[in-house]
Amino acid sequence: MITPQQPATFNVSFEFFPPKSEKMEKTLWASIERLAPLNPKFVSVTYGAGGSTRERTHRTVQALKQRTHLAPAAHLTCVNASCVEVDAVVDAYAEAGVQHIVALRGDPPDGIGSRYDAHPDGYQNTADLVAAIRARHAMEISVSAYPERHPESPDWDTEIDVLKRKVDAGATRAITQFFFDNTDYYRYIDRVSDAGITIPIVPGIAPIHSFKSVARFAKGCGARIPAALAARFDGLDADPKTHELVAATVAAEQVEGLRRQGIRDFHFYTMNKSDLVFAICHLLGMRPSAPPVASAEKPAIAVV
Ligand code: FAD
Numbered sequence: 001m002i003t004p005q006q007p008a009t010f011n012v013s014f015e016f017f018p019p020k021s022e023k024m025e026k027t028l029w030a031s032i033e034r035l036a037p038l039n040p041k042f043v044s045v046t047y048g049a050g051g052s053t054r055e056r057t058h059r060t061v062q063a064l065k066q067r068t069h070l071a072p073a074a075h076l077t078c079v080n081a082s083c084v085e086v087d088a089v090v091d092a093y094a095e096a097g098v099q100h101i102v103a104l105r106g107d108p109p110d111g112i113g114s115r116y117d118a119h120p121d122g123y124q125n126t127a128d129l130v131a132a133i134r135a136r137h138a139m140e141i142s143v144s145a146y147p148e149r150h151p152e153s154p155d156w157d158t159e160i161d162v163l164k165r166k167v168d169a170g171a172t173r174a175i176t177q178f179f180f181d182n183t184d185y186y187r188y189i190d191r192v193s194d195a196g197i198t199i200p201i202v203p204g205i206a207p208i209h210s211f212k213s214v215a216r217f218a219k220g221c222g223a224r225i226p227a228a229l230a231a232r233f234d235g236l237d238a239d240p241k242t243h244e245l246v247a248a249t250v251a252a253e254q255v256e257g258l259r260r261q262g263i264r265d266f267h268f269y270t271m272n273k274s275d276l277v278f279a280i281c282h283l284l285g286m287r288p289s290a291p292p293v294a295s296a297e298k299p300a301i302a303v304v
Pocket of ligand 1: 107143151
C-alpha cells in the first residue's frame with residue numbers, strides 16, 4: 001500500500017515515433033516538452049517497418065540527445081539491411097553519445113503474417129543483433145517480450161527460448177508488447193522466471209487514444225482485447241471527450257494493478273501524444289519534478 005508517509009518510487013519510459021512532416025514534428029516536440037518533467041528513465045524512438053525511417057529515427061534520437069537532458073534509446077531492426085549497414089548505424093549512435101539500443105528482428109518485409117526471410121548478409125535473428133552490438137559497445141540493450149506470445153511463435157517453449165537467447169547474447173531489459181489483461185503478464189513473468197531469466201521485463205502500456213485503431217492493431221500483433229474492455233468503450237466512437245476520460249481511467253487502473261503487484265517500471269506507447277500519458281502518470285501520483293541532471297540513469301519519481 002502506497003502512503004504519503006512512505007513514498008514508493010517507480011520509473012517510466014516513453015516511446016515515440018519519428019515524425020514525417022513539420023506538423024508532426026511540432027506535435028512530437030510539444031509532447032516531449034510536456035512529458036520530460038516527469039523525468040523518464042529513457043525515451044525511445046521507433047524504427048519504421050523495413051528500416052523505412054532509418055534517417056528520421058537517427059535525426060530524432062540525435063535531437064533528443066542534443067536538445068534535452070533525456071536519455072534516448074534508438075530502436076533498430078535487422079530487416080532489409082546487411083550486418084555492415086546495421087553495424088554502421090550502431091556505431092553512429094555510439095559516436096553521438098547514445099547509450100541504449102532497442103534491438104529487434106522486425107516484421108517480415110511483406111507485412112505481419114507473411115514469411116520472415118532474413119537478409120542474406122544480415123543478422124539472422126535478434127540474438128545475433130544483440131551479440132553484435134554487445135561486441136562493439138558497452139550499451140544498454142533492450143529487447144521485445146510477448147506476454148501473449150508473438151504471432152509467429154509455435155509454442156511457449158520456443159517463445160521463452162527466443163527471449164533467453166536474446167538475454168544470453170547480452171540484452172539488459174525486455175519491454176513487452178502491450179496487453180490489457182494483467183494476468184497474461186503475471187503468467188508470462190512466471191514462465192520467464194522459471195526459465196532462469198532475471199532481466200527486468202518492463203510492461204508496455206498502450207493508452208487507448210482510439211479504441212477502434214487499437215483493436216485493429218491488436219489483431220495484427222496477437223494482443224487480446226478482453227470483452228470487458230471493449231464494453232467500456234462501447235458507443236464512444238463519436239464521443240472523444242468521454243473516450244479520453246475512459247481511456248485514462250482504464251490505463252490508470254491497469255498500471256495501478258501492476259503496481260500493487262510490485263511492478264515499478266512502466267513503458268508507455270505514447271503515439272507522440274502527451275495528454276493521456278500525462279493524465280495517467282498524474283493519476284498515479286507522479287508530479288513534474290525539478291529539471292533532472294543530464295545523466296543516463298535518472299532518479300526514480302517519488303509518488304506523492
Ligand atoms: P524476436 O523476439 O527475435 O522474435 C519474435 C518471435 O518470433 C519470437 O518470440 C518467436 O515467437 C518467433 N521466433 C523468432 N525466432 C524464432 C525461431 N528461430 N524459431 C521459432 N520461432 C521464432 N518493429 C519495428 O519494425 N520497429 C520498431 O521500432 C519496433 N519496436 C518494437 C518495440 C517493442 C517493445 C516490441 C514488443 C515490438 C516492436 N516492434 C518493432 C515489432 C517487432 O519488430 C515485431 O514484433 C517482429 O515481428 C518481431 O521482432 P522481435 O525483435 O520482437 O523478434
